[in-house]
Amino acid sequence: xxxxxxxxxxxxxxxxxxxxxxxxxxxxxxxxxxxxxxxxxxxxxxxxxxxxxxxxxxxxxxxxxxxxxxxxxxxxxxxxxxxxxxxxxxxxxxxxxxxxxxxxxxxxxxxxxxxxxxxxxxxxxxxxxxxxxxxxxxxxxxxxxxxxxxxxxxxxxxxxxxxxxxxxxxxxxxxxxxxxxxxxxxxxxxxxxxxxxxxxxxxxxxxxxxxxxxxxxxxxxxxxxxxxxxxxxxxxxxxxxxxxxxxxxxxxxxxxxxxxxxxxxxxxxxxxxxxxxxxxxxxxxxxxxxxxxxxxxxxxxxxxxxxxxxxxxxxxxxxxxxxxxxxxxxxxxxxxxxxxxxxxxxxxxxxxxxxxxxxxxxxxxxxxxxxxxxxxxxxxxxxxxxxxxxxxxxxxxxxxxxxxxxxxxxxxxxxxxxxxxxxxxxxxxxxxxxxxxxxxxxxxxxxxxxxxxxxxxxxxxxxxxxxxxxxxxxxxxxxxxxxxxxxxxxxxxxxxxxxxxxxxxxxxxxxxxxxxxxxxxxxxxxxxxxxxxxxxxxxxxxxxxxxxxxxxxxxxxxxxxxxxxxxxxxxxxxxxxxxxxxxxxxxxxxxxxxxxxxxxxx
Amino acid sequence: xxxxxxxxxxxxxxxxxxxxxxxxxxxxxxxxxxxxxxxxxxxxxxxxxxxxxxxxxxxxxxxxxxxxxxxxxxxxxxxxxxxxxxxxxxxxxxxxxxxxxxxxxxxxxxxxxxxxxxxxxxxxxxxxxxxxxxxxxxxxxxxxxxxxxxxxxxxxxxxxxxxxxxxxxxxxxxxxxxxxxxxxxxxxxxxxxxxxxxxxxxxxxxxxxxxxxxxxxxxxxxxxxxxxxxxxxxxxxxxxxxxxxxxxxxxxxxxxxxxxxxxxxxxx
Ligand code: HEM
Ligand code: SF4
Numbered sequence: 001x002x003x004x005x006x007x008x009x010x011x012x013x014x015x016x017x018x019x020x021x022x023x024x025x026x027x028x029x030x031x032x033x034x035x036x037x038x039x040x041x042x043x044x045x046x047x048x049x050x051x052x053x054x055x056x057x058x059x060x061x062x063x064x065x066x067x068x069x070x071x072x073x074x075x076x077x078x079x080x081x082x083x084x085x086x087x088x089x090x091x092x093x094x095x096x097x098x099x100x101x102x103x104x105x106x107x108x109x110x111x112x113x114x115x116x117x118x119x120x121x122x123x124x125x126x127x128x129x130x131x132x133x134x135x136x137x138x139x140x141x142x143x144x145x146x147x148x149x150x151x152x153x154x155x156x157x158x159x160x161x162x163x164x165x166x167x168x169x170x171x172x173x174x175x176x177x178x179x180x181x182x183x184x185x186x187x188x189x190x191x192x193x194x195x196x197x198x199x200x201x202x203x204x205x206x207x208x209x210x211x212x213x214x215x216x217x218x219x220x221x222x223x224x225x226x227x228x229x230x231x232x233x234x235x236x237x238x239x240x241x242x243x244x245x246x247x248x249x250x251x252x253x254x255x256x257x258x259x260x261x262x263x264x265x266x267x268x269x270x271x272x273x274x275x276x277x278x279x280x281x282x283x284x285x286x287x288x289x290x291x292x293x294x295x296x297x298x299x300x301x302x303x304x305x306x307x308x309x310x311x312x313x314x315x316x317x318x319x320x321x322x323x324x325x326x327x328x329x330x331x332x333x334x335x336x337x338x339x340x341x342x343x344x345x346x347x348x349x350x351x352x353x354x355x356x357x358x359x360x361x362x363x364x365x366x367x368x369x370x371x372x373x374x375x376x377x378x379x380x381x382x383x384x385x386x387x388x389x390x391x392x393x394x395x396x397x398x399x400x401x402x403x404x405x406x407x408x409x410x411x412x413x414x415x416x417x418x419x420x421x422x423x424x425x426x427x428x429x430x431x432x433x434x435x436x437x438x439x440x441x442x443x444x445x446x447x448x449x450x451x452x453x454x455x456x457x458x459x460x461x462x463x464x465x466x467x468x469x470x471x472x473x474x475x476x477x478x479x480x481x482x483x484x485x486x487x488x489x490x491x492x493x494x495x496x497x498x499x500x501x502x503x504x505x506x507x508x509x510x511x512x513x514x515x516x517x518x519x520x521x522x523x524x525x526x527x528x529x530x531x532x533x534x535x536x537x538x539x540x541x542x543x544x545x546x547x548x549x550x551x552x553x554x555x556x557x558x559x560x561x562x563x564x565x566x567x568x569x570x571x572x573x574x575x576x577x578x579x580x581x582x583x584x585x586x587x588x589x590x591x592x593x594x595x596x597x598x599x600x601x602x
Numbered sequence: 603x604x605x606x607x608x609x610x611x612x613x614x615x616x617x618x619x620x621x622x623x624x625x626x627x628x629x630x631x632x633x634x635x636x637x638x639x640x641x642x643x644x645x646x647x648x649x650x651x652x653x654x655x656x657x658x659x660x661x662x663x664x665x666x667x668x669x670x671x672x673x674x675x676x677x678x679x680x681x682x683x684x685x686x687x688x689x690x691x692x693x694x695x696x697x698x699x700x701x702x703x704x705x706x707x708x709x710x711x712x713x714x715x716x717x718x719x720x721x722x723x724x725x726x727x728x729x730x731x732x733x734x735x736x737x738x739x740x741x742x743x744x745x746x747x748x749x750x751x752x753x754x755x756x757x758x759x760x761x762x763x764x765x766x767x768x769x770x771x772x773x774x775x776x777x778x779x780x781x782x783x784x785x786x787x788x789x790x791x792x793x794x795x796x797x798x799x800x801x802x803x804x805x806x807x808x809x810x811x812x813x814x815x816x817x818x819x820x821x822x823x824x825x826x827x828x829x830x831x832x833x834x835x836x837x838x839x840x841x842x843x844x845x846x847x848x849x850x851x852x853x854x855x856x857x858x859x860x861x862x863x864x865x866x867x868x869x870x
Contacts, residue, residue: 030804037806059862089783095767095869107867108766110779110803353869423867434866586863594861 012078013309014373017302018164020072021122025129029053030115037112047599052135053172054128055114055600058107059426065115066424068131069104072163073141073156073183074102074376076383078363080124081375085359087117089138089592095341097360098352100417100470102179103131104139107424130167132599136249139163140191141183143376143384146306147337147344148185153212155201157181158241165242171249176256177264179249181570192381193220193229193505194473196266197248204235213237216244219270219278220505222467227267228505230275232282240286242299242392247285253279307338310371310389320503325408326397332449333410334393336384342371344386348410351418351436352381361403369396380417380458382410407440409449413439413457413540417470421463421480422584426596430480430516432463434585442520449556454527457540461493464595473501475541476523477508482593483515485572489591491516491584497526497559500541509548512563514570517581522569529565530558612833613709613792619644621860622678629673629682633689634712644682644708645723648672652689652862655696656820664700665736673702674732680714682708688782690721691825693842701737707829709790719782742828744814744840746852749774752812759811763823764846767868772860774816774849776804777857782823785830792826798834809836816842816849 036046047057050065069084079471084104088096092106099105109117118323121127131138141159145151162181166172171178181197184190192198203210214236220229225529236244248266255273257264270278307322334343347362354362366375371387377383388396400406409415418436422428439459448454460474464481471477472509477499483492492515499508530540533554545551548559556562574584584591614622621647622628629767631637631649639649648671655667673679679697683690690707697705708715716722752758762777764771769779784801787793793801801829807813813831821843831839850856 030800034806060860061862086783088787090781091784093864093868095867097867108770108864110805112806113784113801115804118800183625289680348868353867355869420867421863423863423865424863431863431866434863437866584863586866 005145012257012367012373013311013410014077014306016075016077016080016125018072018160019125020070020127020129020163020167021118021123022127022129022168023119025053025127026115026118026221029118033112033115048133051133051599052130053114053118054131055109055111055317056132057426057597059422059424059428060596061595063111064108065111065114067109067114067125067128068099068103069121069128070131070163071102071104071126071140071377072139072266072456073145073159073373074143074378075156075160076104076377077124077374078366080126080310081213081359081363082365083120083124083126085356085363087120088356088359091117091515094354096536098349098354098377098381098383100352100381100468101138102379102380103138104377107420127167130172133179135177135179136166136169136172137178137184138179139181139183140379142185142380143346143386144189144335144344145183145185147339147342147386148189149338149592150188151185151338152201152203155183155185155199155214157301157303158201158214158238158299160198161301162241162245165299166245166347171246171253175249175253177261177266178260179252179266181245187503191473191501192217193218194222194226194470194484195229196500197245198229199241202235206237211237214241214300218248218282219267219275221265222470223265224465224467225268226467226472226507228507229267229272230270230279232279232520233329240590243286243289243293244282246289246293247282248506250289251285305370307388308371309373310418311368320386322394323398325401325406326394328450329397329406329408330393332412332455335344335411338388341390342387343390343393344384345388345393346378346410347383347385347405348407348415349382349405350407351416351433351586354406358405361399361405363401365396365403368396368399380415382415407444409440409444412449412455413459413475414443414449414454416440416459417474418461419463419468423586425463425468426599427466428463428480429482429593429595430493431462431584431586432469432478432480435478435519436461437514438471439520439523448527450528453530453534453539455539457544459523470501471496471499472507473499473505474508475499475544476526478514478519480516481513482591483513483572485574486580489593490572490582491591493519495522497562498544500545506548509559511559512566512570514566515572515581516584518570522566525566525569526562529562610835610837612706612829613790614706615709616715616718619680619708620720622680626865627678629677629679631671631679631690631693633681633683633693633714634726638684640724640726642716642722642724644712645721645725646727647682648727648729650693652822653694654682654691659696661700661736662739664696665734668697668700668702668734669731670729672729672732673692674734675695675702677732678706678737680708681705684712684783685822686711686786687824687829688822688826689790691829692820692822695821695825695828695843696741699742701735701739702812705796707790707791711791714789742836742840744816744842746842746844746848746854748840749814749849750854751841752814759807759813761813761815761824761827762846763815763817763827767864768818770862770864771858772858774846774853776859777816780805780827782817782826785826792830792833795833798830802831802834802836807831807836809838811838813839815839816841816845819845819847821845
């Protein structure tokens with residue numbers, strides 16, 4: 001008798017529709033690592049190979065990698081959670097990390113073990129292939145697609161089909177640089193103007209019949225220099241989705257800058273060429289693609305609706321007692337779906353980190369509470385459990401409390417985004433990751449998640465100018481650098497205000513440099529200024545928006561006025577007076593900037 | 603030496619153990635705490651709590667314990683625990699050390715045994731003393747002096763079986779990290795032989811080297827690794843039984859992964 005035959009296997013109501021994996025890639029990776037270690041593979045080709053397969057380098061070492069597992073359209077199923085839980089314990093640090101682009105990452109993995117991870121991922125249909133490198137990165141979709149009350153239709157099947165089409169596609173194996181698609185549900189919930197190709201579902205009446213299609217935005221993106229995307233045309237019918245994508249990628253492939261790695265994202269091409277010229281090129285190229293490829297090439301869009309079945313009667317033992325904090329959580333972590341009686345529940349993590357136990361709990365929670373039998377990762381290092389019946393919310397909250405997943409404020413400013421920073425990234429100058437956690441802890445303690453005025457603002461913190469945390473589009477954004485008083489260095493952040501990623505997408509304006517240990521008091525001071533000067537229906541976001549647009553007429557009229565108030569807070573004390581000021585969060589040795597070879601351009 | 607990569611049987615499967623128990627041809631050792639054992643255990647098993655063993659694990663004392671459990675040189679012994687095989691491994695290794703060759707680990711934990719609905723019992727069997735000989739196997743034991751003496755040899759591989767973050771923070775210089783969780787499968791205390799071989803092969807951990815395992819304190823996690831290596835045919839393996847706890851107490855040198863705040867990635 002073998003054990004596995006006896007272990008009861010749980011039956012899942014939903015199974016992945018697409019198998020993204022290829023098991024032979026595990027063997028291939030293992031063999032290539034061996035050749036590389038034997039010196040039979042040169043450094044550069046190995047790095048390209050490694051990145052193509054989704055394994056990033058790690059801070060100050062060549063022994064470890066970060067494996068970035070793609071969750072196309074953000075979808076993740078119970079068995080996949082369980083596998084990730086096991087992998088995080090076996091090959092990583094006992095935690096995994098939800099990123100801002102619907103990837104889940106395993107850090108500090110020994111390079112020689114990466115192939116073992118691939119092998120296990122393949123068993124549950126997941127891959128990290130083309131999660132890094134010059135390829136089509138994970139295709140994102142709004143975590144609310146399919147349930148958002150403002151959406152024209154569910155774009156999830158289109159996101160999945162696009163991901164499937166480009167994964168391992170020869171045309172996408174050596175682009176000048178990485179290439180990103182974001183699908184959304186509506187203007188409000190997506191990030192379509194800050195990406196190479198952003199898509200909002202749209203319906204038009206054409207000859208009296210309803211036609212599905214998209215509003216497509218091209219050439220946006222964040223980074224050392226950020227740009228807002230341009231809308232290609234009023235309406236792109238769904239048949240043209242693939243042709244447009246191919247056309248844009250062909251132009252980028254042909255004309256993108258392959259020499260200057262620092263400015264080879266497509267947004268630079270669009271900017272250098274000018275939008276109108278680029279737009280014309282795309283339209284022309286699309287005509288060619290359409291004429292030459294129409295017979296063979298098609299997106300396989302599977303629009304069969306998901307089965308929605310409320311999991312078998314959830315037991316009501318424990319009676320109807322409502323735990324403390326429930327109302328607070330309900331308000332700041334859940335959204336009513338367009339389907340009546342259902343909500344989407346956002347689970348807030350600390351800067352995206354989740355323990356292996358919690359990953360296992362997620363599998364159980366999906367089985368118990370989600371009527372669609374899967375979860376979706378979000379844009380802010382979080383994960384959403386959707387199709388939770390209103391009647392099951394109290395019970396779910398109690399279960400989340402037991403597993404440490406019940407933090408409130410998920411959809412508010414109290415859940416900042418923080419990139420990896422010095423926890424693992426080679427280019428990091430500060431511990432942005434820990435700072436995000438510190439802010440969240442402090443703000444929850446102060447119950448700022450209950451303040452409606454702060455709900456639609458955001459805080460995002462990158463550990464260097466590269467914008468991985470998307471600080472440029474945050475209401476209050478930070479990127480790390482070093483500060484200096486005499487010969488003593490301290491961790492410092494450049495702060496920007498007024499960024500946004502909705503229909504009025506704009507980049508924040510630089511305000512001033514804030515030492516790491518003053519970030520929290522500075523944000524609190526900004527909130528205080530806002531409270532003193534706001535109009536009755538203002539939110540922090542709308543108030544700052546007026547200031548950056550020169551249309552505010554209270555005492556605080558400009559970024560300069562804010563800066564003046566904050567300046568006294570950011571003056572560095574001497575090292576003797578305040579030694580802690582000179583230490584970064586999570587570190588007890590004196591601060592110095594140290595970076596290794598970055599791989600963003602690889 | 604000829605047989606370095608020949609696999610050795612290190613576990614006993616459930617079916618075999620049940621029939622051996624029926625035939626009364628095995629001594630089963632339960633290494634859980636006495637209270638747990640008293641409640642229920644695998645029928646006919648005897649109790650040797652790990653703590654009892656560790657309170658004095660000199661060869662003479664171990665021999666006495668072994669005798670009192672009715673084990674002589676010929677008795678097949680199977681050890682089990684409810685902590686993923688780590689405590690059982692430490693006990694099994696100790697038996698091997700004093701010269702008992704026929705000792706294996708139950709392939710699964712007691713918890714799993716129970717959840718499979720297999721038979722349990724709360725009776726303590728009557729045991730008559732036996733005479734075991736003493737044949738100390740010093741070649742499977744590593745001491746801190748021994749570690750120092752081989753530190754410049756590149757045919758010795760030192761393996762740290764603690765969790766990755768602990769390893770990054772501090773480890774014996776030259777050690778490689780292989781967290782104990784890596785050794786298990788989802789339902790057994792050790793992965794399949796093929797899986798284990800592939801993992802070691804990827805890491806270039808091979809029979810050409812002598813291997814030493816260690817963990818945080820008393821050689822449990824690293825005991826499991828000792829058996830994992832054996833199961834994959836890597837028998838030239840030693841256990842640094844006093845492990846990192848002793849190493850630190852002796853204030854021996856350690857290494858650290860510098861300039862990175864990996865702890866802050868943990869959600870614990
Ligand atoms: C010059 C180098 C780099 C640039 C310009 C860059 C740029 C970016 C940008 C703009 C994003 C935002 C996601 C989005 O597109 O919406 C991003 C995401 C991210 N980057 Fe970087 N990056 C660089 C290097 C790195 C390095 C070295 C690491 C560390 C291993 C890293 C880790 C991440 C992570 C974890 C994300 C989260 C999103 C994801 O899953 O893709 N980046 N990067
Ligand atoms: S923003 Fe800088 S520090 Fe943060 S992950 Fe990106 S490259 Fe690293």
